[in-house]
Amino acid sequence: MLTGRRSTVTVGAALFLTGYALTGLAAADGPGGGVALCGKFVCVDASTPGKPGSSSGGSQADPQGGSDEPAGDGASTIPGRDCTIRKLDPQPDPSSDLWDGHKPGDGAIYVSPCAEASGGAGTDSAVGRVFWAEDEPTAVDPAVVARQAVDKMLLRGPKIGITPKPGGTGVIGMPVYMWTAAGPETYGPNTASATAGAVTVSAVAKVSKIVWTMGDGKSVVCTTAGTPYKKSYGAEPSPDCGHRYTRPSSTEASGKYHVTATSTWTIDWTGGGTSGQLTEVRDSDVDISVAEVQVVN
Template identity: 35%
Template sequence: MLRRVLPVLVVLGTLLVGASVRPASAEGSGGAFLNEDTIVVSVNVPGSSGGGGRGQGSAGGGGSAPSGCYTGGGAELPCTQWGLAWRPDLQCYARVKPYQPPLTDPVWEGNTTGTIIECRTGTEGGWSNTWDLWAAAAQLAAPPDPAELARRAVERMQLEAIRMGTFPEQAERAPRDLGYVGWNSWMWVSNPTPSTWGPITKSVSEAGYTVTATGQVDKVVWDMGDGTTITCGQGKPWRSIWVHNEPSPDCGHMYAKDGEYTITATSHWVVNWSGIGQSGTITTQLSDTATLRIAEVQVVNIVTPES
């Protein structure tokens, strides 16, 4: 008796590849001189024209990527000027002042602890404003971990496994539909969306810093349930006008034995992220399963006796 197997959704896992936040370096008596806390958004998503097991699509668009650094009013500006990093919390290019003024200086505002921060605004052609201010902390606060913001950006994407398209139709959708031994089966990505195929872009901001991530399916690996795996792109959907056992041009299989086969389609996502002076790649896989029923057709010759 044929059994029916319901689809199963496999929970995604992530692999993070990226560097940790670079700490500030000490300079003079003032403590930390931060010159690496920059945000640069630059996304490069792998893709191809199709076939060969590569996903299609790209990050899209042209021109230069935004810097990821902004004023409180939303104006974009370079993340570094003359080795100083833009500090969204202070709204200036800042560092701990290398040579701290005496405590009698009015800039201390009567405080005896903390540190004096040097703030600047302008461009590399020349600073338009420079001022000092007192901060209670002994050094500038470190920016958030960009890798953590990237993970949160991926969570916001709410990625899903592909919707599997097959010929013959899956038993879960059409219990009476059968494929045949020696007949070409087709596989494809049915109705791809940004969350099932990409590209999809999400950003996460914290303390004025932003990390942007863009994801795209790189390939789909089909486990056909008979020991065979096939790597595809989106694949070409089968059409009912093809009745002569036409093979799929880019994603097909032929079964050698009859039976019920549990097939698994695993989409391999590549998510490139960049921000706060760092970049990295998160890869994740999402899978779904279904059942194909393959029958064997036998031809019986009947010889009728002559009268």
């Protein structure tokens, strides 16, 4: 099992850590032929990957002592970043605090160039993760981590609001209003994040549509949460999510219309240097009665 504590270093086309470079990656020249050090970090310009940048937004700690805090604040993934985890070669000196109390031989120091952007004062630097692990980490698929984030969400079917109300009786030809409570669990937005290895994914879920199956053979597709009915609306139809019945529910075997509301949740996720979209479907149902108007002579 992969265990360990994560530290951070900045990354660009090349990734450096106090003089250590990943095998197979070319060094990027900074001012004077070196790299711009911000404490323990190498500052890069994330808007132009691989371009050394100013250290004005980073830590100004001693380069030998360093700091465990990334330059700048805030975080968002950098699209297109290669998330392959690599072993530092050569490994840090045995006295380096990156070993976190471990010794060379009982594990190794690894780097994930899967970066996050952190904007400091006047900078847009990139931050990669450095960590110790007992066993060599395996590649992590951000899409799998995204699914884990979705599993943390509590996504429900619509909390149905409808006229006529269940237990009451509507009249054929009168407008039927349909809606749902627009909360995080019933309509969104609903957010969650998950981490696996060096990959962290954040996801945001929102309902993109609700399909109302009205029980009379007809369906209504609504792209809003709907408008709750008020007595002041009278016989005015719903402005965004409504229906009219043309025959009584007594024509159904159960004597009622079985109404089902099916939500499609669209989930946008980002992390691990990439992004994607998932969908989830949830439904709720209710029975309502609709009768003909009785005319008395």
